[in-house]
Amino acid sequence: xxxxxxxxxxxxxxxxxxxxxxxxxxxxxxxxxxxxxxxxxxxxxxxxxxxxxxxxxxxxxxxxxxxxxxxxxxxxxxxxxxxxxxxxxxxxxxxxxxxxxxxxxxxxxxxxxxxxxxxxxxxxxxxxxxxxxxxxxxxxxxxxxxxxxxxxxxxxxxxxxxxxxxxxxxxxxxxxxxxxxxxxxxxxxxxxxxxxxxxxxxxxxxxxxxxxxxxxxxxxxxxxxxxxxxxxxxxxxxxxxxxxxxxxxxxxxxxxxxxxxxxxxxxxxxxxxxxxxxxxxxxxxxxxxxxxxxxxxxxxxxxxxxxxxxxxxxxxxxxxxxxxxxx
Amino acid sequence: xxxxxxxxxxxxxxxxxxxxxxxxxxxxxxxxxxxxxxxxxxxxxxxxxxxxxxxxxxxxxxxxxxxxxxxxxxxxxxxxxxxxxxxxxxxxxxxxxxxxxxxxxxxxxxxxxxxxxxxxxxxxxxxxxxxxxxxxxxxxxxxxxxxxxxxxxxxxxxxxxxxxxxxxxxxxxxxxxxxxxxxxxxxxxxxxxxxxxxxxxxxxxxxxxxxxxxxxxxxxxxxxxxxxxxxxxxxxxxxxxxxxxxxxxxxxxxxxxxxxxxxxxxxxxxxxxx
Numbered sequence: 001x002x003x004x005x006x007x008x009x010x011x012x013x014x015x016x017x018x019x020x021x022x023x024x025x026x027x028x029x030x031x032x033x034x035x036x037x038x039x040x041x042x043x044x045x046x047x048x049x050x051x052x053x054x055x056x057x058x059x060x061x062x063x064x065x066x067x068x069x070x071x072x073x074x075x076x077x078x079x080x081x082x083x084x085x086x087x088x089x090x091x092x093x094x095x096x097x098x099x100x101x102x103x104x105x106x107x108x109x110x111x112x113x114x115x116x117x118x119x120x121x122x123x124x125x126x127x128x129x130x131x132x133x134x135x136x137x138x139x140x141x142x143x144x145x146x147x148x149x150x151x152x153x154x155x156x157x158x159x160x161x162x163x164x165x166x167x168x169x170x171x172x173x174x175x176x177x178x179x180x181x182x183x184x185x186x187x188x189x190x191x192x193x194x195x196x197x198x199x200x201x202x203x204x205x206x207x208x209x210x211x212x213x214x215x216x217x218x219x220x221x222x223x224x225x226x227x228x229x230x231x232x233x234x235x236x237x238x239x240x241x242x243x244x245x246x247x248x249x250x251x252x253x254x255x256x257x258x259x260x261x262x263x264x265x266x267x268x269x270x271x272x273x274x275x276x277x278x279x280x281x282x283x284x285x286x287x288x289x290x291x292x293x294x295x296x297x298x299x300x301x302x303x304x305x306x307x308x309x310x311x312x313x314x315x316x317x318x319x320x321x322x323x324x325x326x327x
Numbered sequence: 328x329x330x331x332x333x334x335x336x337x338x339x340x341x342x343x344x345x346x347x348x349x350x351x352x353x354x355x356x357x358x359x360x361x362x363x364x365x366x367x368x369x370x371x372x373x374x375x376x377x378x379x380x381x382x383x384x385x386x387x388x389x390x391x392x393x394x395x396x397x398x399x400x401x402x403x404x405x406x407x408x409x410x411x412x413x414x415x416x417x418x419x420x421x422x423x424x425x426x427x428x429x430x431x432x433x434x435x436x437x438x439x440x441x442x443x444x445x446x447x448x449x450x451x452x453x454x455x456x457x458x459x460x461x462x463x464x465x466x467x468x469x470x471x472x473x474x475x476x477x478x479x480x481x482x483x484x485x486x487x488x489x490x491x492x493x494x495x496x497x498x499x500x501x502x503x504x505x506x507x508x509x510x511x512x513x514x515x516x517x518x519x520x521x522x523x524x525x526x527x528x529x530x531x532x533x534x535x536x537x538x539x540x541x542x543x544x545x546x547x548x549x550x551x552x553x554x555x556x557x558x559x560x561x562x563x564x565x566x567x568x569x570x571x572x573x574x575x576x577x578x579x580x581x582x583x584x585x586x587x588x589x590x591x592x593x594x595x596x597x598x599x600x601x
Contacts, residue, residue, distance in 0.1 A: 037441070037442050037445055040439075048454070158583060158586065159579070161586075162583045163575075163579050164538060164541075164557075164579070165538075166558075166561075167557060167576075167578065170561055170564065170572075171571075171575070173561075174564055174568050174571060178565055178568075258444075261447075262447040262448070264447050264450065265447025265448055265449030265450050266447070268542075269449065269538055269541065272542060273561060283450070284543075287456055287457055288461070288543075290457055290460075292457055295454055295457050299450050299454055302446055302447050303445045303446055306445040
């Protein structure tokens with residue numbers, strides 16, 4: 001960025017006085033909050049696990065009914081220890097990635113979830129990319145433009161945010177897989193099989209993001225510094241992409257981070273629509289089998305993703321908005 | 328249309344309000360729409376495309392899709408409204424109590440709400456279903472409970488801004504009792520926001536509840552609920568596009584109608600701040 005541009009934009013101006021220690025302290029505070037959220041989530045999960053009707057040793061014993069079976073299992077799993085010891089032990093093991101044992105599958109939850117993690121992560125990342133890309137394109141293209149264009153965009157956004165993801169998925173399958181045959185029906189044919197699920201999961205998020213981003217962009221385009229930039233003869237596209245977007249992004253980044261953290265919920269449904277492997281199938285089976293440890297593991301994983309993303313978002317905010325660094 | 332600044336003076340809003348009226352009619356008196364029996368199957372008529380006889384075609388068992396969509400309005404609306412009411416009542420209690428209590432308690436509730444919003448709503452609802460088991464009412468409870476934080480946050484913020492408003496300070500200075508202030512100032516000004524968030528949330532709740540029934544956790548076939556129908560429609564997509572198209576269309580139109588009316592109410596409400 002040239003010196004002239006820096007002087008024209010208020011944030012870049014104050015940014016020269018940013019002090020690194022303040023930024024570091026803010027980032028550290030953010031990480032501490034994240035750890036606090038994870039601890040709270042883990043504790044709630046522990047309480048839920050023990051609040052389930054029926055004793056855990058009974059569930060673990062299952063159909064085996066020899067005398068003393070319950071006691072043996074309780075001793076093996078450490079369920080005979082005082083609750084506080086069990087709780088601390090649980091936190092300790094959780095911190096080391098041990099998520100407990102599945103009731104239904106009799107194996108480590110970490111390996112059950114781990115096996116199915118990658119397809120879901122792929123889907124979520126692809127959906128986030130679709131959402132952010134579409135929202136940027138639509139918002140930058142339509143903000144402050146002619147009234148019919150904006151009206152068209154806001155109707156499209158309303159429809160995108162109102163559609164149930166499972167119906168959107170069905171429509172896309174109907175048109176592009178059965179109708180036109182552009183995309184495969186099977187879930188295991190590489191990138192091509194990722195396109196429709198990613199669009200399905202990403203489109204509603206794109207609708208909401210682009211709504212908020214356009215409002216923010218329109219407010220920014222009214223700012224005096226934009227007039228200054230225009231007065232220097234900078235073209236409209238460059239004004240939007242290089243000058244207005246950076247300011248308009250700040251309020252949208254938080255919303256975007258929260259939505260990406262929440263994509264995991266929609267991913268469960270999207271995977272079912274497309275018959276994709278992943279955490280969706282794992283969670284659904286676990287819910288029908290009352291396999292509490294597995295459901296809790298997925299919920300904790302969601303909380304973890306949320307914490308990581310919102311921490312990253314705050315750090316990105318510190319980077320793009322120098323004003324935050326000086327406070 | 329009246330000349331006053333009413334909520335219906337805006338054409339799209341009026342249209343959406345009319346749509347909601349039609350939906351309520353369909354939910355209350357499905358017979359009015361000339362719909363056949365949604366459960367009557369007729370194998371010779373299986374998988375027929377839309378025609379004058381079957382407007383929306385027939386499904387795998389030869390049931391009339393139009394009849395099922397019309398009768399489905401009752402299930403989807405009832406479940407969505409029930410879930411919304413559960414979120415609303417619990418969120419109202421939490422939000423008002425937090426907003427009126429001391430700094431420490433309020434801060435604790437706010438943090439707790441932050442933690443809960445770290446979880447995707449669908450997963451929270453599925454966790455509730457683990458406890459309650461699948462079922463028609465259970466999924467409404469699950470979605471209702473998972474929606475409490477969003478209501479509680481709005482209500483808490485509203486309560487705090489009303490509490491700190493000049494007219495409340497004025498009433499305190501005048502020596503009014505707590506009960507009088509609560510009934511006269513706080514309750515009406517907090518409650519004024521409720522119809523707006525409730526209306527907007529009905530759409531969201533309908534989609535969320537039907538999502539759980541799409542996953543097979545709610546009402547079971549042959550119930551003509553839109554989520555169940557979409558799940559059945561998904562399996563016969565190759566041969567019968569109509570079975571997957573119309574229930575989702577009905578749901579999307581419903582959500583749009585509630586959202587548009589809700590947003591209009593919000594715009595009208597924003598004119599008056601607490």
